[in-house]
Amino acid sequence: MAGLGPGTENNAFSGRWKRGSRGAWVAKHRDHTAYIGGMRPQDILMPVAAGLCCKPGGFHIDPVRPVERAIITHGHSDHARAGHGAVLATQETLDMMRLRYGDNFAGSTQAVRYGEEIRLGDIKVKLHPAGHVLGSAQIAVSCKDLCIVASGDYKDARDPTCAPFEIVPCDVFITEATFGLPVFRHGNAADEVKKLLASVALFPERAHLVGAYSLGKAQRVIALLREAGYDAPIYLHGAMEKITRYYESRGIALGDLRPVRGMKKAELAGTITLAPPTATSDIWTRRFLDPVTAFASGWMRVRARARQRGVELPLVISDHADWDGLTATIGLTGAGEVWVTHGQEDALVHWCKTKGLAARPLDLVGYGDEEETEAVLEGEEGGA
Amino acid sequence: MNRFAELLDRLAYEPGRNNKLKLLTAYLRDTEDPDRGYALAALTGALSFKHAKPGLIRDLIMERTDPVLFGFSYDYVGDLSETVALMWPKVALAGHNNPPPPTLTEVVTRLRTLGKTELPTQLARWLDELDETGRWALLKLVTGAMRIGISARLAKTAAAALGEKDPHEIELMWPGLAPPYLDLFAWLEGRAEKPVNRDPAPFRPVMLAHAIEDADFVNLDPADFIAEWKWDGIRVQAVSGRDERGHLQARLYSRTGEDITKSFPDLLPSLHLPGAIDGELLVLRDGRVQTFNVLQQRLNRKVVSPKLIKDYPIHLRAYDLLGDDENDLRELPFEERRAHLESFIKKLADPRIDLSPTVPFADWPALTAARADPAGAGAGLDAEAVEGVMLKRRDAPYLPGRPKGQWWKWKRDPHIIDAVLMYAQRGHGKRSSYYSDYTFGVWTNGDAGDELVPVGKAYFGFTDEELLQIDRFVRRNTTEKFGPVRHVVHEPDQGLVLEVAFEGLQRSPRHKSGVAMRFPRINRLRWDKPPREADRLETLERMLKSVTAN
Ligand SMILES: [Zn+2]
Numbered sequence: 001m002a003g004l005g006p007g008t009e010n011n012a013f014s015g016r017w018k019r020g021s022r023g024a025w026v027a028k029h030r031d032h033t034a035y036i037g038g039m040r041p042q043d044i045l046m047p048v049a050a051g052l053c054c055k056p057g058g059f060h061i062d063p064v065r066p067v068e069r070a071i072i073t074h075g076h077s078d079h080a081r082a083g084h085g086a087v088l089a090t091q092e093t094l095d096m097m098r099l100r101y102g103d104n105f106a107g108s109t110q111a112v113r114y115g116e117e118i119r120l121g122d123i124k125v126k127l128h129p130a131g132h133v134l135g136s137a138q139i140a141v142s143c144k145d146l147c148i149v150a151s152g153d154y155k156d157a158r159d160p161t162c163a164p165f166e167i168v169p170c171d172v173f174i175t176e177a178t179f180g181l182p183v184f185r186h187g188n189a190a191d192e193v194k195k196l197l198a199s200v201a202l203f204p205e206r207a208h209l210v211g212a213y214s215l216g217k218a219q220r221v222i223a224l225l226r227e228a229g230y231d232a233p234i235y236l237h238g239a240m241e242k243i244t245r246y247y248e249s250r251g252i253a254l255g256d257l258r259p260v261r262g263m264k265k266a267e268l269a270g271t272i273t274l275a276p277p278t279a280t281s282d283i284w285t286r287r288f289l290d291p292v293t294a295f296a297s298g299w300m301r302v303r304a305r306a307r308q309r310g311v312e313l314p315l316v317i318s319d320h321a322d323w324d325g326l327t328a329t330i331g332l333t334g335a336g337e338v339w340v341t342h343g344q345e346d347a348l349v350h351w352c353k354t355k356g357l358a359a360r361p362l363d364l365v366g367y368g369d370e371e372e373t374e375a376v377l378e379g380e381e382g383g384a
Numbered sequence: 385m386n387r388f389a390e391l392l393d394r395l396a397y398e399p400g401r402n403n404k405l406k407l408l409t410a411y412l413r414d415t416e417d418p419d420r421g422y423a424l425a426a427l428t429g430a431l432s433f434k435h436a437k438p439g440l441i442r443d444l445i446m447e448r449t450d451p452v453l454f455g456f457s458y459d460y461v462g463d464l465s466e467t468v469a470l471m472w473p474k475v476a477l478a479g480h481n482n483p484p485p486p487t488l489t490e491v492v493t494r495l496r497t498l499g500k501t502e503l504p505t506q507l508a509r510w511l512d513e514l515d516e517t518g519r520w521a522l523l524k525l526v527t528g529a530m531r532i533g534i535s536a537r538l539a540k541t542a543a544a545a546l547g548e549k550d551p552h553e554i555e556l557m558w559p560g561l562a563p564p565y566l567d568l569f570a571w572l573e574g575r576a577e578k579p580v581n582r583d584p585a586p587f588r589p590v591m592l593a594h595a596i597e598d599a600d601f602v603n604l605d606p607a608d609f610i611a612e613w614k615w616d617g618i619r620v621q622a623v624s625g626r627d628e629r630g631h632l633q634a635r636l637y638s639r640t641g642e643d644i645t646k647s648f649p650d651l652l653p654s655l656h657l658p659g660a661i662d663g664e665l666l667v668l669r670d671g672r673v674q675t676f677n678v679l680q681q682r683l684n685r686k687v688v689s690p691k692l693i694k695d696y697p698i699h700l701r702a703y704d705l706l707g708d709d710e711n712d713l714r715e716l717p718f719e720e721r722r723a724h725l726e727s728f729i730k731k732l733a734d735p736r737i738d739l740s741p742t743v744p745f746a747d748w749p750a751l752t753a754a755r756a757d758p759a760g761a762g763a764g765l766d767a768e769a770v771e772g773v774m775l776k777r778r779d780a781p782y783l784p785g786r787p788k789g790q791w792w793k794w795k796r797d798p799h800i801i802d803a804v805l806m807y808a809q810r811g812h813g814k815r816s817s818y819y820s821d822y823t824f825g826v827w828t829n830g831d832a833g834d835e836l837v838p839v840g841k842a843y844f845g846f847t848d849e850e851l852l853q854i855d856r857f858v859r860r861n862t863t864e865k866f867g868p869v870r871h872v873v874h875e876p877d878q879g880l881v882l883e884v885a886f887e888g889l890q891r892s893p894r895h896k897s898g899v900a901m902r903f904p905r906i907n908r909l910r911w912d913k914p915p916r917e918a919d920r921l922e923t924l925e926r927m928l929k930s931v932t933a934n
Contacts, residue, residue: 182470
């Protein structure tokens with residue numbers, strides 16, 4: 001366990017990235033002799049207060065406070081924060097950060113494609129699809145023969161709006177554990193969408209209001225509705241218009257989408273509107289006639305969770321791996337050691353140990369369940 | 385089964401009554417016989433089989449999962465059936481000939497005949513075949529814990545809507561029907577004649593009174609009403625009628641229609657004329673009504689011993705007649721029914737059944753005086769068992785439910801309410817192994833219809849024996865656990881009604897209900913009363929007004 005608790009950041013790193021230049025990611029050569037030979041995983045990646053730190057490569061992964069260089073797994077706000085010196089991520093993730101934070105969200109940026117290899121001194125970095133949201137990536141960090149994969153948030157379930165999750169063989173697999181209990185089995189998302197459509201058919205006089213996280217979940221639900229043959233207009237809360245239009249601009253067809261703003265109560269009977277989860281429980285919903293409040297989330301598996309939120313139609317649709325997904329993925333990576341980050345770490349660590357894998361929780365602070373934290377940003381709501 | 389499970393799942397989340405009705409009616413319309421009939425039976429509490437114990441369910445999951453992971457999961461989910469339903473391992477059933485999941489009919493009919501030792505294997509097989517929601521519904525069904533906020537009345541109303549019938553019609557024929565109700569659905573769908581109620585002694589839904597407030601009297605004319613004593617006993621319906629062979633069948637029902645005949649065999653010989661009496665069950669010794677505490681010795685007894693019958697002689701005090709032989713009297717005005725009742729009781733001429741006397745009064749002050757001193761106003765030695773007066777409109781027909789303005793109850797002690805047990809907590813000291821601290825609530829209008837709002841906590845007032853009874857009730861009816869606190873089932877049709885006495889009432893912004901009670905205590909356990917009939921917050925608010933006005 002030594003060396004794995006959050007420590008203070010060592011600022012002795014000499015490589016500086018130049019602003020705005022594509023070459024910024026090529027760190028100045030520095031003496032790595034201290035790390036070569038007898039390399040331990042925690043010498044390559046270790047948790048510090050700012051997040052996962054790769055000292056020999058001179059970067060952090062998904063840092064929660066401003067750092068000089070950051071590699072960002074995906075666009076959700078708990079992973080992608082503004083104010084870093086240089087940011088490396090997929091084009092989509094960078095675009096999403098720009099949409100949220102404005103053009104000056106970082107000193108410099110560099111887009112990489114899945115599978116493209118970046119060298120940072122002795123460290124090699126590769127991004128692989130994580131299947132979580134559009135542009136989401138697992139970060140494979142290798143030094144010599146040792147490979148660590150920081151998977152960020154991921155799911156192995158089908159999602160028509162992003163590249164499918166890829167298994168990356170590695171020595172150490174860093175996994176989330178949002179749904180790290182065997183009670184979480186998400187099932188087939190298409191069946192949940194069928195449930196929503198059955199409700200729309202049964203209650204044609206009521207508006208259906210679906211709470212869905214604006215980035216990723218909303219677009220996935222729309223795409224699934226279209227796959228199920230629903231081709232009526234789908235209405236959007238103002239806070240998700242921008243990001244949804246961005247998905248469309250990346251070639252993801254979502255059909256007839258309209259802002260719900262300005263619609264009359266009666267016109268929304270029998271329609272489907274998507275809104276951020278927080279909006280579905282506030283006065284914003286008064287514009288709807290006796291709405292059926294749905295919520296698309298993995299949490300909806302547990303009844304007390306759904307009741308707590310006043311949800312009438314829980315839809316078990318998750319952008320995180322469920323228990324079976326987590327355990328299957330851990331097995332397939334071939335990793336002998338597993339580090340478990342945010343979520344139900346205890347249960348997943350216990351499971352790993354019963355399978356003879358070395359496992360430990362990583363106490364990283366600041367990541368969580370995006371659905372629980374998403375607030376409708378002021379100004380984004382746009383009177384919607 | 386999966387279809388029924390989906391319905392239960394959806395109903396459990398839907399707060400609106402009309403929307404629940406719509407879901408139910410759609411299910412009954414789209415589901416074939418006999419599945420829908422068994423569903424209706426499950427929803428109306430008409431199914432009977434031996435329930436599986438939680439221990440059995442726990443054993444099943446323990447054999448199949450890692451106990452540590454089960455522990456984490458149960459902690460998180462908080463409900464045994466749900467935890468098991470969610471984490472039940474998927475079995476790869478050999479080949480592609482997986483058996484289809486069981487139908488509700490298969491489950492219900494099999495459960496009826498299943499031996500105790502066969503239950504675990506059968507249950508495990510079903511759990512293998514069903515999905516998450518199906519497993520959840522199955523476990524709720526077999527453990528007898530199907531609490532989804534649906535009353536039997538609502539389910540019958542949904543069935544009535546299938547044929548655009550009045551739910552009251554179904555209510556009337558209900559005692560003569562049996563699952564899977566093929567004749568009922570055939571009639572509702574216009575394929576057959578109306579089923580005849582062949583039950584010779586059916587239950588009739590009871591009529592209830594509103595609590596009267598000072599302000600109500602202004603609008604009431606004393607001449608329109610007949611007053612009676614309100615007896616501190618148990619409301620019952622005593623029915624007897626002739627079966628096909630002409631034999632007289634007698635039954636005693638609780639106010640909710642539960643058949644309690646077996647508990648009172650000593651009363652049956654007295655019901656020797658066909659008819660339906662609405663009245664109060666009391667214990668009489670030497671012609672004198674005993675207190676409720678004495679009567680309580682006769683309640684909830686599995687075995688009715690000759691000694692019990694001798695020591696606690698049961699008596700029926702009649703105040704209404706709903707049927708006289710073949711004639712349904714319920715449409716008649718109360719005054720006329722009362723006349724029928726008087727001659728019926730006279731004809732019966734049985735010492736165990738007598739007439740509840742009327743209380744003559746000329747104006748409200750006279751009735752106020754009588755209520756204050758029942759002994760001097762005709763109740764005589766029975767005055768101790770009088771808890772107030774009842775006011776009944778002379779022209780009121782006998783209507784099921786609690787129709788407005790027809791019957792009023794006017795209790796003697798204004799500081800008594802009927803509340804519903806919501807949460808229980810372990811006590812301290814020698815009570816630390818019992819759930820002895822109770823939070824109780826009354827009904828109020830919530831966002832989604834009626835809901836209970838907590839109005840106080842009580843720690844005493846009950847006897848040691850009552851403590852054991854409540855403790856047992858709490859343990860068997862826990863819906864959720866939060867540390868030392870247990871959520872106890874509290875729904876319109878399931879839960880425990882506590883009669884709570886208190887010294888005073890104050891406004892309190894700190895309490896969600898806006899009121900705080902001084903020295904509340906459990907006066908009595910109302911096992912006989914369904915939670916839906918407990919008091920409402922408005923009653924407390926009116927009490928508050930009258931208290932502060934004085
Ligand atoms: Zn995420």
